[in-house]
Amino acid sequence: MFLKRKPLVSVLFILLFLLATGFITYSFFLPRFIERRILPEFGRQLSSPLRGKVYRLGVSSAVFADITLGDPQSPGINIGLVQAEYSFSSLRAKKLTTIKINGLRLNLKFSQGRLVIPGLDLEKLGTQQTKNISKQPDTVNLPILPDSLQVQNGLLSFLYENEPYLIPFDLLVTKKNLKDSNSPPVYRYILEIQPQGEDISVEGIIDLAANKGSFSLAAPSLDLNRFMGLA
Numbered sequence: 001m002f003l004k005r006k007p008l009v010s011v012l013f014i015l016l017f018l019l020a021t022g023f024i025t026y027s028f029f030l031p032r033f034i035e036r037r038i039l040p041e042f043g044r045q046l047s048s049p050l051r052g053k054v055y056r057l058g059v060s061s062a063v064f065a066d067i068t069l070g071d072p073q074s075p076g077i078n079i080g081l082v083q084a085e086y087s088f089s090s091l092r093a094k095k096l097t098t099i100k101i102n103g104l105r106l107n108l109k110f111s112q113g114r115l116v117i118p119g120l121d122l123e124k125l126g127t128q129q130t131k132n133i134s135k136q137p138d139t140v141n142l143p144i145l146p147d148s149l150q151v152q153n154g155l156l157s158f159l160y161e162n163e164p165y166l167i168p169f170d171l172l173v174t175k176k177n178l179k180d181s182n183s184p185p186v187y188r189y190i191l192e193i194q195p196q197g198e199d200i201s202v203e204g205i206i207d208l209a210a211n212k213g214s215f216s217l218a219a220p221s222l223d224l225n226r227f228m229g230l231a
Helices: 002-045 088-092 122-132
Strands: 050-057 061-071 074-085 095-111 114-116 145-160 163-175 186-193 200-207 212-218
Antiparallel strands (some): 050 061, 061 074, 095 114, 145 163, 163 186
């Protein structure tokens, strides 16, 4: 009886060892690989340093934090927390269920007659994209398409004539249900911004199939005197 059980014990031990190895690889080495190799590679494609930390990597969701794009001392983009939700079927289709971003800060400044994102060379990035695309496509193709995108506690920092302007905003983007699931999606968005303490709402539609969009703006009680500094 002992001889019959010994092979079974060996098989169970091997299975437990493989499971433990897979768990350690998935929970520790894979997040570190993403931090040290994947994110910097994306940064090279954007011609700007990209850093971040993987807080959690699960079978249905992932959490990234402390993301910076650009010079670490003066980054163009800061993101406090990013939560992505997905499934195996959605990943195979290159889609995400939901992307939630909390604490997005976009730093802009107006210098020498043009808009600049510190640490991000938009002209170089545009030149690279032009080399990769020989003809302007009729549709917009994104590498990963989420069903919904939510940005909370966003902040646009705009430096003009050495005068800083801070514009808080929230953004919600949702995909409309279409009859043809294989066609490029159509997104509806709602952008709530508070420039100079005013409340402005922008709503619209982005049609990736037609490569166009529309929007409507609502400002119930806009005080133009607060924008005299920019004028």
